[in-house]
Amino acid sequence: MTLAEVVSSLGGVAVVVSAIALAGVILSAIITLFSTSRSKYVDVIANERIKWVAATRTDFQQLIGSLDHLRHKIVVDKAEISDLQEAVAVANKLTSLIGLKINADDVEDRKLLRVSNWLSYFASKGTDEEYGFTRAYLSLLVNFSLKDEWEKAKQEAAGPLRWVWLKAKQQWRVRKRPALIASSIPMSILEKTDNKPAGEEIHVVLDAPRHKQEDK
Numbered sequence: 001m002t003l004a005e006v007v008s009s010l011g012g013v014a015v016v017v018s019a020i021a022l023a024g025v026i027l028s029a030i031i032t033l034f035s036t037s038r039s040k041y042v043d044v045i046a047n048e049r050i051k052w053v054a055a056t057r058t059d060f061q062q063l064i065g066s067l068d069h070l071r072h073k074i075v076v077d078k079a080e081i082s083d084l085q086e087a088v089a090v091a092n093k094l095t096s097l098i099g100l101k102i103n104a105d106d107v108e109d110r111k112l113l114r115v116s117n118w119l120s121y122f123a124s125k126g127t128d129e130e131y132g133f134t135r136a137y138l139s140l141l142v143n144f145s146l147k148d149e150w151e152k153a154k155q156e157a158a159g160p161l162r163w164v165w166l167k168a169k170q171q172w173r174v175r176k177r178p179a180l181i182a183s184s185i186p187m188s189i190l191e192k193t194d195n196k197p198a199g200e201e202i203h204v205v206l207d208a209p210r211h212k213q214e215d216k
Contacts, residue, residue: 049153060142063094067123118193133189
């Protein structure tokens, strides 16, 4: 092989090596861009979920607290309904706020709203058993809902393998919930609160939810 042929051959190798290096640089840039974009997306979504969880927890805590106050005034202090309009307005405002935050297309979220409405009704017209167990039922449902949102935030931030594990763990946890509810809440309360108020509208505290059987 002549010197010219050797130089030519080396030049071809150099071109190939340069092309490979260039492709590596481009691929690395694409991966970095994708990773950065996904990281920003995950950060935004996760942060928004965390904010939603915190705000919704506060809303339900305030709602239950306002209904506890209302019931105490009615049952213990024997207050007249006409003197409780301010307390009623606070409870209704919180119920409406919660209704705006939840997903009306989600079965579990609609259940949250139904049980909230029934708790509002029982606060003024229910027995101690009805109010107490419905309060406990609503607290369970709120905890389930907020836990689900937190788990979604973790799944979105996880890699593919960890996502599979977290998803399976969440599904296992969800499957245990009916038994937990059945062991804590009487069937009579579950059946009554499973009736849908017509149109899923928000009911004022002193109005009874209207019974209307629909497809669950």
